[in-house]
Amino acid sequence: MPYLIAIVIPAYHEAPRLRGVLTAIPWLLPEVGERRVIVVDDGSTDATAAVARQAGAIVVRHRVNLGAGAALRTGTEAALKLGADIVVHMDADGQHPPEDLPRLIDTLLRGADAVTGVRAFHRPMPWLFIFGNRFLSRVTRALFGIANPDTQCAYRAFWAWAWPSICWESTDYAFASEMLVRAKRHGIQWDTIPIRTIYLDHYKGTGIGDGVRIFRKLVSWRLGA
Amino acid sequence: MPPAVQLLAFAFALAMAYLSYVGFRRRHFGLGGFVFWEIIWAGLVVVSLAPGLFQPLARTFRVARLLDLVVVVGMLVLGAVTYQNYVTVQRLRRQVERLVRDLALAEVPEASKTPRAES
Numbered sequence: 001m002p003y004l005i006a007i008v009i010p011a012y013h014e015a016p017r018l019r020g021v022l023t024a025i026p027w028l029l030p031e032v033g034e035r036r037v038i039v040v041d042d043g044s045t046d047a048t049a050a051v052a053r054q055a056g057a058i059v060v061r062h063r064v065n066l067g068a069g070a071a072l073r074t075g076t077e078a079a080l081k082l083g084a085d086i087v088v089h090m091d092a093d094g095q096h097p098p099e100d101l102p103r104l105i106d107t108l109l110r111g112a113d114a115v116t117g118v119r120a121f122h123r124p125m126p127w128l129f130i131f132g133n134r135f136l137s138r139v140t141r142a143l144f145g146i147a148n149p150d151t152q153c154a155y156r157a158f159w160a161w162a163w164p165s166i167c168w169e170s171t172d173y174a175f176a177s178e179m180l181v182r183a184k185r186h187g188i189q190w191d192t193i194p195i196r197t198i199y200l201d202h203y204k205g206t207g208i209g210d211g212v213r214i215f216r217k218l219v220s221w222r223l224g225a
Numbered sequence: 226m227p228p229a230v231q232l233l234a235f236a237f238a239l240a241m242a243y244l245s246y247v248g249f250r251r252r253h254f255g256l257g258g259f260v261f262w263e264i265i266w267a268g269l270v271v272v273s274l275a276p277g278l279f280q281p282l283a284r285t286f287r288v289a290r291l292l293d294l295v296v297v298v299g300m301l302v303l304g305a306v307t308y309q310n311y312v313t314v315q316r317l318r319r320q321v322e323r324l325v326r327d328l329a330l331a332e333v334p335e336a337s338k339t340p341r342a343e344s
Contacts, residue, residue: 040329060329066322074326083336171322 003033003086005105006079009057010040010071011092015047017200021090022055024098032105036082039092040075042066048092058082068154069168069175080160088157096155097196104157104193113188114158114166117195118150124199132211139215140177143222146184148192152176152206152214155195162188173210174217181221230292234273242266269295 007025011018018039025037039052043065052059060078062071072089079087086108090096100117107115121130137151154176158166165186168178183190242263249259272279276291283291 058333060333062325062329064321064325066325070322070326074329077326077330078333081330081333081335 004082004084005033005035005086005088006082006084007035007037007088007090007101008040008072008075008079009037009052009090009092010042010068010075011044011048011052012042012065012068012071013044013046013048014092015044015051017094018048018051018092019055021092021094021098022052022057024094025090026098026101032102032109033085036079036084038075038078038082040071040078042068042071067171068173069178070171072154072175073168073171076163080163084160086157087160087163089154091154094200095198097198100155100193100195104155107191107193108157108159111189112191113162114183115156115191115193116148116150117153117155118148118192119153119195119197121150122197125197126199128208129199129206132206132208136177136211136214136218139218140180143218144181144184146180146190148180148190150192151180153195158188170217172213173206174214177214177218178221181218231273231276234269234292234295238266238269238273242270 009018009021022037022039025035037055037057039048039057039059041049041052041059041061043062049059049061058078060074062074066074076087076089086105088101088104090098090101096117104115104117119125119133121134125133133150133152137149140146140148140151152173162183165188166179166183168175168182170178180190245259245262245266248254249256272291272295279291283289283294286294288294288297
């Protein structure tokens with residue numbers, strides 16, 4: 001059965017790198033199905049939306065910047081509205097290797113409900129991120145019994161039917177942890193596959209403040225708040 | 226010459242009264258809000274210029290000077306205002322998020338209107 005696969009890419013001021021990402025996304029195997037690329041322009045003031053349209057992507061635009069969690073939620077809901085069977089999340093800055101995409105899909109086709117990439121925690125990943133990612137993954141395991149070694153990796157795919165079980169409220173970077181916690185509580189089988197680690201710059205995306213917020217939210221979810 | 230703390234309170238009250246007037250003229254809040262804040266600042270002006278008028282009130286609350294009582298009450302009000310601001314900001318944040326996301330999703334066609342290509 002051919003599946004409609006929606007690749008959701010949240011983008012905020014990513015015009016310089018977005019074209020490369022969009023052109024690098026491989027056409028999936030014919031027997032797997034059709035793909036649609038949805039770029040969520042999260043309130044950018046640069047040419048992010050125009051670049052995405054020129055590359056043939058469906059552009060969903062936030063009038064103001066809401067954050068990565070909100071952008072991915074909008075993109076996922078747009079994917080479901082388009083009738084997607086499988087939803088893929090991918091970063092806009094080129095840090096998620098497109099060549100790993102078929103392996104993500106293949107993991108779903110082999111029986112997983114959802115799958116996340118796992119990066120190698122060594123260089124070129126900055127030391128601070130190595131510590132932060134390891135720490136948050138271990139806290140998540142200790143508090144919820146989730147054995148995902150890279151809970152903050154945003155390269156993932158899941159079946160559309162799993163959406164009600166993993167739908168998150170966080171508008172910030174805590175959404176990645178929140179969806180794993182919700183999935184665990186609803187019995188979603190969440191697999192992981194190793195992916196290539198790419199870091200194009202050191203100080204973009206999450207920072208120390210985000211890590212502290214994610215930790216605080218993990219504790220509050222554990223306490224039932 | 227009044228103590229420096231009284232002069233400071235007086236200057237602060239005048240400045241805040243002016244800012245409240247400017248906020249009202251710019252329609253940041255209505256007439257009710259303007260009158261409320263002007264009464265607060267006018268009260269602070271009176272207390273800072275003539276604290277003796279309210280000294281019995283200070284004795285009732287067992288504080289040495291009326292301005293000390295004003296400071297204590299001010300701290301309590303500040304806590305309440307901070308809480309109110311927090312609740313309001315959280316509510317507005319959720320409303321803005323809902324609005325922005327609804328506007329974005331409104332441009333996405335339903336599945337039935339987007340034919341799926343044969344693969």
